[in-house]
Amino acid sequence: MAAENKKKEKTATCYQDCCAEVFNFYLGHSGEHEAILQCVHSVLPEEFKRIGAGKSSLDVLGVGSGGGQVDVQMLTLFQSTFPGVQITSDVVEGSIKLSNNFKALVGKTANLKNVPFQWHIMPSEDYVKQVKATEHVKKFDFIHMIQMIYYVDDLASTIEFYHGLLKENGRLMIIVETANGGWDTLWKTHSKDLCTHTITEYRSSAEIKACLDKMGLKYDEHPVPNTFDITNCFNPKDKFGCDLIDYLTAKEDFYASVTSEVKEAILDLLKNKCSSQKDGKIMFDSTLSCILVHA
Structure with a gap:
């Protein structure tokens, strides 16, 4: 039973059950989706033209799509780039709650009514097993994995599969x-303290690119700049700040759950190594990388 529970912990995403609400809280404050959407609209139009050139249909796969806000924007962009071309969308998402949010969003988006959706409400690992057991495997023109690569067991095999x-x-x-x-x-400096539950091995663009280089795959990288205000995180009496630092560290009740030594070290790192000062505010550097891997 212990081994089974450990496996469940490893395959769960950070967006399960009540954690989906915490994730949405983070998105509402961090501006992350807005930064990603800006990248989508600046980088993907030319990519989509290359991907879809001469094709009579286009198939899209989203892995870890969450509530679908970014997916809807990308599908709409595909439609505007190739009007009249049939587009299908497959979605792999482990959270039932976020999948339901995605379905509701699709229902409210008029231009997606003619897009067939196939929902795979399961972790990526289960989808991999399902596909490998299928005789006729569906292939895709565009596959996206946004902020989910931290949660897979085997990075190289996951990239190779998709x-x-x-x-x-x-x-x-x-x-x-x-x-x-x-x-x-933050997460690599304090991996011993933070990589203890859902994320057991933190990965950034460095690990992704090293893996792609080792596999000999061609790719392009685009920076996605973003910062957000974490000033309130340094006040243990501020509920908003406490909720935010709980998310940053993936610790329930950070101020009460770590030793004073670890707490002091993390707060110092957050202020002096992970952030910049602007107009008296502490702005956390949450810059992303968008890596486009060629077929």
Whole structure:
């Protein structure tokens, strides 16, 4: 039973059950989705033109799509780039709650009514097993993995699997925290204290690119700049700040759950190594990397 519970912990995403609300709280404050959408609209139009050139249909796969806000924007962009071309969307997402949010969003988006959706409400590992057991495997023109690569067991095999699902001229888009950014600095410096539950091995763009280089895959990288205010995190009596630092460290009740030594070290690192000072505010560096892997 202990081994089974450990496996459940490893395959769960950080967005399960009540954690989905914590994730949405973070998105509401961090501006992360807005930064990603800005990248989508600046980088993907030309990529989509190359991907879809001469094709009569386009198949898209989202892995770890969450509530679907970014997916809807990308599908809409595909439609505007190739009006009249049939587009299908497959979605892999482990959270039932976020999948339901995604479905509700699709229902409210008029232009997606003619897009067939196939929902795979399961962790990535289970989807991999399902596909490998299928005789006729569906291939895709565009696969995206946004902020989910931290939660897979085996990085190399996961990239190899999804890259193998690409059609000719397809692209695999991986968006992940950038190397030496705030998240990377925090989680690698304090991996012993933080990598203890859902994330057992922190990965940034450095690990992704090293893996791609080792596999001999061609890719392009685009920075996705973003910062957000964590000033309130340094006040243990501020509920908003406490909720935010709980998310940053993946610790329930950070101020009460770590030793004073660890707490002091993490707070010092957050202020002086992970952030910059602007107008009296402490701005956390949450820059991302958008990595586009060629078929």
